[in-house]
Amino acid sequence: MPNRPPQQMTIIISMYLGYAAMMICRQMVTILSPAMLADETLELTKTNVGDFAAYGTLGALVGKIIWGPLADKFGGRFTLLTGIFFTAIFIIAFGLSPNVIAFTSFSFLLYCSKSSGWPGMTKLIGEWYHPQHYGQVWSILATSSRLSVVLATLFFGWLMSFMHWRIVAFIAAIFALVIFVGCYFYLKETPAPPNFFKEDENNTENTELVNASKQALYNKYNHPLKGTGTFDGLVAFAKSPRVWLVVIMLMVLTCMMAFLDFVAVYLMESYQLTPSQAAMASTVFPVGSLAGLLASIAFYDRFSKRGIRTVLTIALILSLLSVLTLQYLPLFNFSVELNYPIALGAIFLFAFSISPAYYLPMSIFSIEYGGPHSATLVCLIDAFGFAASAAFAFIGGRLADSAGGWSSFMNMLILISAVGIISVWAFMHSEYKAEKQGIHLNQSK
Template identity: 30%
Template sequence: MDFSKDTELDAKGPEHPLLLSSQDSGRDDLDRLKIRDGELKTRRRKPFLTPRVRWQVAIFCCLFLGYFSIILCRVGTEVSLAAMTDDKQLEFTKFDAGTVLAYGNGAYIVGKMLSGAVADVFGGRRVMISALTAVVVFTSLFANVYTKLFFIGIFMINKIFMSSGWPALTKLVCVWFDEEHYGKVFSGMSMSSRSGGLASTFLLGGLLSAGLHWRVILYIAATVALCMMLLSACILRESPVELGLQASIKKPKDDFEGGNGHPLDKAGLTEALFYFARSPAFWCLGIANLFLTGCMEMQSILPLYFKDSLHLSPGHATLVASSFQAGAVASLLISGIVYDHIGPRARFLFLTCLLAISTGCLVILWRVPNIEASLAGVVVFVLGATISTPYYIPGGVFSMSFGGERYCSTLVSILDVFGYCASIAMDTIMGSMTWHDLFTAQVMSCVLALVFLGVFMGTKAAR
């Protein structure tokens, strides 16, 4: 038998189909090459990001910058109050500045109580654009008045519109993003608040120190907000459905028999409020938010504490205290991703451990009054990093999940009112307490926040 031909074929190995001219004609080879080339071109043309994801990125960036500009105007009006007391064209005293702030805080609470329901009725896009427009107008007006009565009135109206930015933002995040991504998205939005406050304080404070008039500072802030308002008007959309995109995906609720919907989808406002009030999770989180806000308010008085206890210059004391904001921003960069990728039990341990560390940091500041400035900066950095995640993320995620697309803004506003009442109370008593008593109250607040937040994380509604 002749095995030479078989041996030769085995040595050459299998031949490529395109080279087997005896089996396929030249025309078939050409057609096959065209098909393969077309498939490669199709693969190259396939976008890395889908249209829905691209729109989500655009919405996220627009909301981030829009709320950043609101914070810029808020800080600008508050920073300008100190410069107004030195303005010889005004008869504006420190008592007048305190009066303006007090009325503004009251207006902010009123705005929080109203803006949530307004955003749920008219939509997040309309409320956000309206808020930015009003902030531009009233920040500019604030820079053009000379009478204390007008200062108070304009400041109050401006505060009402500023308060509506966060509920509108929450509404759009809830509508545009899937529930499994709430943690990381809301963490990013919280960074807008933290980084906005930090950057605005340094930027506007630096411009004032450089000799710019406080009215010019307000015009700069209003101009930035105007640009963000125009950007929001061009980019923001109420929902992905408007653009023919897939609606956001939500988890089915255990207490709802209607399938994948939400129990509040067809409820009125009164029904929604009773639904919230009947929930133990709502009250636990509200009380936890009250105590957490009291602890967060400590950051406003840290520069004075370091100036008195460590005998630092005002600038050095402010620099040490600013590590709180830096820690908060660093924490929020990663905590949202962690929050989304762990289960309920791990979230419980994660948040309670963070608050336990926060309590330890407050104990160090309480029991070691003569701490070194460098070590104090580290302690405050850790405090900001560990308390910011429990303060921002659980409340935002719970508001969007428990309130649903229909009433998430209302719920987040109510929870903010809990916290802002604590903020006003803390601002009132801080000036009349010794540092030892103040830190004692802070440690107790942090412990109580840990207890109530732990109970909240154990409820069914928080899972």
């Protein structure tokens, strides 16, 4: 099967660019926020900006409920293509919006459309890649999210220095539509050969790896939920302690990732930056997240569940230390010239530490545990995460506008980060126990 690697490469490139297009459109709400706050004709406040993120997150939550079953029914290609098209349309509508109500409405619809990306890729990865490569594939695809945010924030932040923010929004939409056309022609739903993965079983002389490969494929094609309906899958998920542990973990981590929506405004107000400078400086968060994912490409599939538990727990401890640094940095009375790079370093480390835990365990778990209902499971877990993130955005915007300002905001983030350590350890410990007992795919009765 000499065409297998090139076919897989085409699929992963298509998914990479397609998800990047959706992430750029979604991130435009955050990128444009400083310029929108500075636009006196709009009369916006930080509370409004927090509400855009919050209602957008609620849109993502609704989208997860919609897109999961649709992806399981119609496939990953349809789901991903539909999402790319509508994110482009709704960022155009956002750029044309005249007031807070319109901004909020189209933010909701934009995030709702973008939420199709992860379930679409979940189905495509399950079809096109060997189970033992899920960690590596997800690590690569997750960098699409972070790299696109970095490049988009730098590029569109630079454009805002000499273009009106509405024009910048339209340019982002045009880029997404170009990617949509490319994905339409190159993205395929399933591989044709029935023995597409057979080559993976014989590519090593290591007997242990060969047996593990065969077992993984057996589990894939003989899943306990094979042939069941969506309702049966939901019942099985609801009865599973492992599902609830991953739900709790993702709720906490999604709140931590939502700090990105406030980074530009936080830096602008804390260090007297212009909106363009703040937008570009905020790329330190997605750069840190990207670096964390690049590191995970090298180790994730090579570590046991016990090893991953240890690494991710240490990473979450570092994320807590990063937030503590941001909160108590002013007490050291350093100069602004020194405080600013320290703050950027702390934000980088925060994002670096949480991104592997946020993207990988849940995504791999959803494919392996969800089987034929993998898209529904990944969306179910994400929906809880987005619900928590919406609450974070509502509360965070108001705390930043309160008398306590950013200090109150950071206190909330410190508490959430502490809970994150516990939740990540608990879920990964449950996965370690499942691996040790040999019940990876056993559903709770």
